[in-house]
Amino acid sequence: xxxxxxxxxxxxxxxxxxxxxxxxxxxxxxxxxxxxxxxxxxxxxxxxxxxxxxxxxxxxxxxxxxxxxxxxxxxxxxxxxxxxxxxxxxxxxxxxxxxxxxxxxxxxxxxxxxxxxxxxxxxxxxxxxxxxxxxxxxxxxxxxxxxxxxxxxxxxxxxxxxxxxxxxxxxxxxxxxxxxxxxxxxxxxxxxxxxxxxxxxxxxxxxxxx
Numbered sequence: 535x536x537x538x539x540x541x542x543x544x545x546x547x548x549x550x551x552x553x554x555x556x557x558x559x560x561x562x563x564x565x566x567x568x569x570x571x572x573x574x575x576x577x578x579x580x581x582x583x584x585x586x587x588x589x590x591x592x593x594x595x596x597x598x599x600x601x602x603x604x605x606x607x608x609x610x611x612x613x614x615x616x617x618x619x620x621x622x623x624x625x626x627x628x629x630x631x632x633x634x635x636x637x638x639x640x641x642x643x644x645x646x647x648x649x650x651x652x653x654x655x656x657x658x659x660x661x662x663x664x665x666x667x668x669x670x671x672x673x674x675x676x677x678x679x680x681x682x683x684x685x686x687x688x689x690x691x692x693x694x695x696x697x698x699x700x701x702x703x704x705x706x707x708x709x710x711x712x713x714x715x716x717x718x719x720x721x722x723x724x725x726x727x728x729x730x731x732x733x734x735x736x737x738x739x740x741x742x743x744x
Contacts, residue, residue, distance in 0.1 A: 543610050543619055546572035575619040575660035579608040583669060595674045595712050599645035602669060604637060608658045620659035627654040647711050649674050680709035682717065682744055700735035705744055719744040 553559035591597035690699035
């Protein structure tokens with residue numbers, strides 16, 4: 535015997551018995567290597583998203599910070615083999631092509647407003663690195679409500695703040711992240727309507743809610 539190969543991935547111990555040319559051998563006398571003399575692991579680890587915790591808004595937007603939970607595994611590719619491979623060393627992630635960071639406690643928090651790409655990967659103790667993976671779908675976060683400027687009134691203004699003509703009202707809303715979906719308004723106790731402009735042509739004092 536001049537060489538041998540470990541049969542499967544994992545940690546192995548080698549036992550050696552010697553036999554002379556006359557055929558004498560004693561199986562009670564043996565030489566043994568240390569328990570972990572042979573360590574073989576060429577299998578890449580695997581990391582996946584196990585949970586994505588956030589409050590969902592309209593469309594594919596989240597209206598809160600997003601907490602991404604990851605699960606990692608470094609297992610023997612043959613399910614019939616119990617020998618363990620080297621195990622996970624570290625898991626890394628980055629946000630929007632930024633610097634790689636170590637994942638702590640198996641979770642990633644993304645609090646920032648806007649559209650984000652989150653990438654991650656793991657490395658096992660043997661140094662095998664899995665391909666970079668991407669959280670899907672792309673994260674879209676907008677937890678800040680839109681703002682609406684004070685209304686703009688157009689009409690013939692008379693004394694003491696009274697208009698002497700129908701009054702055109704314009705509403706301007708702003709949201710720099712996801713954008714405006716709809717603007718709602720109500721005149722006095724009338725039906726709530728959608729839009730950013732209206733005309734009030736009834737005499738009297740009116741209250742505009744928006």
